[in-house]
Amino acid sequence: MKASEFRKLDAAELNVKDKELAKELFNIKFQLHTGRLENTATLAALRKDIARVKTLLREKSGQRG
Helix, strand or coil: CCHHHHHCCCHHHHHHHHHHHHHHHHHHHHHHHHCCCCCCHHHHHHHHHHHHHHHHHHHHHCCCC
C-alpha cells in the first residue's frame, strides 16, 4: 500500500493493519527459511509497510522520539 492509502485510515484500523502485516511478515520469513519464497522483494516491501504504519500511529498519537 502507499502512504496516502495508510493516511486515510484511523488509529484503530492502523492497529489492525499492523497486526495483519506482522502475521504476513512471519509467514514470508517462514517461507524464506523453508525455501518456498519465490519473490524476496516482498520481504522488503512488508518491512517498509510496517514502518509506515508504525510511523503514522506515532504521528496520530502525538508521541515524539
